[in-house]
Each structure stands twice: as structure tokens, then as C-alpha cells.
Amino acid sequence: MTATYTQPKHEVKDLSLAPLGKQRIEWAGREMPVLRQIRDRFAAEKPLAGIRLVACCHVTTETANLAIALKAAGADAVLIASNPLSTQDDVAACLVAEYGIPVFAIKGEDAETYVRHVQVALDHRPNIIIDDGCDVVATLVKERQDQLSEIIGTTEETTTGIVRLRAMFKDGVLTFPAINVNDADTKHFFDNRYGTGQSTLDGIIRATNILLAGKNVVVAGYGWCGKGTALRARGLGANVIVTEIDPTKAIEAVMDGFRVMPMSEAAPQGDLFITVTGNKHVIRSEHFDVMKDGAIVCNSGHFDIEIDLKALGAKAKEVRTVRNFTEEYRLQNGKSVIVLGEGRLVNLAAAEGHPSAVMDMSFANQALGCEYLVKNKGKLEPGIHSIPVEVDKQIARLKLQAMGIYIDNLTPDQIEYMNSWTSGT
Numbered sequence: 001m002t003a004t005y006t007q008p009k010h011e012v013k014d015l016s017l018a019p020l021g022k023q024r025i026e027w028a029g030r031e032m033p034v035l036r037q038i039r040d041r042f043a044a045e046k047p048l049a050g051i052r053l054v055a056c057c058h059v060t061t062e063t064a065n066l067a068i069a070l071k072a073a074g075a076d077a078v079l080i081a082s083n084p085l086s087t088q089d090d091v092a093a094c095l096v097a098e099y100g101i102p103v104f105a106i107k108g109e110d111a112e113t114y115v116r117h118v119q120v121a122l123d124h125r126p127n128i129i130i131d132d133g134c135d136v137v138a139t140l141v142k143e144r145q146d147q148l149s150e151i152i153g154t155t156e157e158t159t160t161g162i163v164r165l166r167a168m169f170k171d172g173v174l175t176f177p178a179i180n181v182n183d184a185d186t187k188h189f190f191d192n193r194y195g196t197g198q199s200t201l202d203g204i205i206r207a208t209n210i211l212l213a214g215k216n217v218v219v220a221g222y223g224w225c226g227k228g229t230a231l232r233a234r235g236l237g238a239n240v241i242v243t244e245i246d247p248t249k250a251i252e253a254v255m256d257g258f259r260v261m262p263m264s265e266a267a268p269q270g271d272l273f274i275t276v277t278g279n280k281h282v283i284r285s286e287h288f289d290v291m292k293d294g295a296i297v298c299n300s301g302h303f304d305i306e307i308d309l310k311a312l313g314a315k316a317k318e319v320r321t322v323r324n325f326t327e328e329y330r331l332q333n334g335k336s337v338i339v340l341g342e343g344r345l346v347n348l349a350a351a352e353g354h355p356s357a358v359m360d361m362s363f364a365n366q367a368l369g370c371e372y373l374v375k376n377k378g379k380l381e382p383g384i385h386s387i388p389v390e391v392d393k394q395i396a397r398l399k400l401q402a403m404g405i406y407i408d409n410l411t412p413d414q415i416e417y418m419n420s421w422t423s424g425t
């Protein structure tokens with residue numbers, strides 16, 4: 001493809017990585033048929049023409065396909081990273097060099113750069129924000145109130161971001177509509193469960209090359225991400241222990257066949273610990289004290305707060321890198337604890353994030369969520385809105401069609417039965 005635009009402003013690692021990025025973006029695109037159909041329609045209809053858009057996402061091959069669809073829709077889009085360690089530098093380079101999309105993201109950027117990129121994104125004066133974890137929206141609300149009148153709305157990708165948006169709404173500071181992409185059925189049933197399940201184990205295996213069969217794997221949290229992670233760990237032959245704070249989810253884990261116990265009991269038993277709770281300090285000082293020598297800890301929740309690395313650091317005589325994304329903390333008690341991906345999302349730090357086939361549906365929701373916001377500009381109340389059910393079902397239908405799977409339709413008789421209350425025993 002020959003570039004026909006002036007190269008946009010950007011901050012990426014190395015533009016010469018663009019050809020590799022292009023190859024990988026196209027490879028991912030093969031597994032994203034739903035997003036492709038949306039992109040083709042967007043290219044014809046231009047539903048986002050004239051819209052300034054900021055996307056704060058993990059800069060991956062899948063996000064690139066979303067960004068290309070948004071550009072095809074006519075959006076003036078800027079992309080920044082939603083995590084300092086998740087950027088794929090070849091993808092960032094390609095989006096700038098081949099597609100003319102401004103990207104501000106470098107794998108391993110420090111916290112200061114990450115925060116600065118959020119400011120750069122807000123300098124774009126967005127009408128729509130696609131957020132993954134709510135950092136852009138939170139910064140907008142805290143620091144850029146003069147820009148609030150220009151906002152049409154936001155879409156949010158993650159459970160963590162939705163928790164933050166709900167807290168903002170409760171505090172009366174969410175003054176525009178937010179589309180809850182996470183809660184669409186075609187998002188969390190697949191992305192959170194099968195996406196996190198597979199990519200988390202992929203990250204652990206790429207970082208360590210350990211055998212999971214026969215290992216005691218402790219999964220902290222039994223939400224959709226925890227369910228997928230536990231299921232896939234069991235599939236590889238691990239003995240899975242689940243820890244939970246929610247009694248209903250704990251029963252679910254028990255009835256799914258897992259051992260359930262508090263972290264204090266699991267800590268001395270685990271060979272590998274995976275946190276997916278969305279909460280802070282799920283593994284902390286007293287747990288490190290009783291872990292086996294060589295226990296591995298990692299996180300697949302959105303923020304790097306689930307493992308108390310400060311407490312672990314305080315117990316360490318030495319910290320050394322033993323493999324890529326793998327650090328050994330040699331403790332004063334003579335034992336070692338291994339930390340993967342600096343306690344950040346291990347699936348994106350040490351692997352490539354969720355596979356494209358699930359991100360296809362997640363990002364179809366994102367693209368259609370943006371279109372919905374524009375179509376309903378000025379009509380949606382401030383607060384959190386679901387993706388319309390018909391949009392969710394349409395994404396599922398398109399996905400099935402692309403997979404070559406057909407399902408039954410209700411007969412007229414069945415429709416009548418489902419709409420009546422008169423017939424019973």
C-alpha cells in the first residue's frame with residue numbers, strides 16, 4: 001500500500017518495524033470477519049465522519065484492525081496504549097507508516113510517558129473516547145472540564161473500567177453517556193472467559209516454558225476471566241485451587257469441580273498463582289512468607305495492583321531477571337518467588353493478548369458502540385448504557401455465519417407459545 005497522506009504525529013519505537021506489523025495485522029484480520037464486515041460498511045457509509053476520536057487500548061494486531069475500521073468510518077482517530085507493557089511496537093509503527101493513524105505507544109514506556117500520552121490524547125479534543133480501564137475518561141473528568149461539552153460519549157472495554165465509571169456516576173461526575181461494551185454477551189462470555197483463559201496461560205508458558213500438568217495452580221477470582229483461566233489450567237492437567245470473596249461465585253467454583261479456600265491456605269500449596277480479581281493486594285506480605293521456594297506469581301487483571309510487589313521487594317535480598325518478563329525475587333528467608341511481567345497483565349506483557357477470533361466480537365461491539373453514540377448524539381442520558389440487545393445478537397449471528405454454523409429459528413407456533421401465559425399443565 002502506498003501512503004497518500006502526510007505522516008501523522010506519533011511516538012512509536014521504530015518506524016522500520018512497519019512491514020512486520022503489516023503482515024501480523026493482516027494475519028489477525030483473517031480471524032476477524034465480523035469487524036471486517038463492519039469496516040466495509042463503515043467505508044461506504046462513513047458514520048463517524050468529522051468525529052474526533054481517542055482510542056486508549058492495548059496496541060495489538062487486533063486493535064489495529066479496529067483502528068483501521070474507525071478510520072474507514074471517517075473518524076479522526078488517535079491511538080494510545082492502555083498499559084505500559086502491552087504495546088506491540090511493530091503494530092504501532094505500521095499504523096503510523098502505512099495507515100496514517102497517529103499512535104503514541106512504546107512497549108515498556110515508563111509511568112510518566114504513559115500519563116503524558118493520556119494528555120496528548122486529550123489534546124486531540126475528542127468527541128468520543130474508546131477506553132480500556134477508564135484512564136482517559138478519569139483524566140478528562142479530573143483535569144479537562146472545559147472539554148466536557150465536546151464529548152458525545154465513551155465506550156468502555158473492561159470490567160475494571162466499568163467499576164470506575166459506576167463510581168464516577170455515583171459521585172455525580174459522569175456527565176455524558178458511557179457504553180458498557182464489557183457487559184455485552186458477545187464480549188464477556190468470550191473475551192473475558194476464553195480470551196483471558198487462553199492468553200493468560202499462553203503468557204505464562206511463553207515467559208517460563210513450565211509444564212502445567214500436575215502443578216497446583218491457584219486462580220484468585222472466579223469472575224468470567226477467572227472461570228476461563230481455571231478451565232484452561234485444568235485442561236492442561238493442573239490441579240486448580242480457586243480463591244474468592246463472593247459466596248455465590250465460590251459455590252460456582254466448587255460445583256465446577258475446583259477446590260476453594262482462602263489465600264492464606266492456598267499460599268503454601270501453590271506452584272503458580274494467577275490473580276484476576278480487579279482488586280488490590282490479593283497476594284500480599286503474609287502470603288509471600290509461606291509460599292514454596294520457586295513459586296511463580298502473575299496477574300491477568302487490568303491493573304498491576306493485585307500482587308503487592310512493594311511488600312515482596314521489601315523482603316528481597318536481590319531481584320534478577322532470569323528470562324524475558326521473568327524476575328526472581330531472592331528473599332531473606334532463603335526462598336525465591338518468581339514474578340512474571342512485573343505484575344502487569346501477563347497475557348499482554350509476555351504474549352499477544354487475546355486471540356483475534358474473540359477480539360473480533362469485542363471490537364465489533366466497540367465499533368458499533370461508537371456508531372450508536374453518534375447516531376444518538378444528545379439523546380442518551382448521562383450514565384452507563386448497555387449495548388442494545390439487537391446489536392449484541394447481530395454480532396453473534398454474523399460470527400456464527402462466518403464460522404459456517406447455522407441454528408434453528410422459532411416456528412410461528414413456538415413464537416405464539418413464548419408470548420402467551422394461558423397454556424400450562
Ligand code: ADE
Nearest residue numbers: 058060062063352353354
Ligand atoms: N485485551 C486483551 N487482549 C487484547 C488484544 N489482543 N487486543 C486488544 N486488547 C486486548
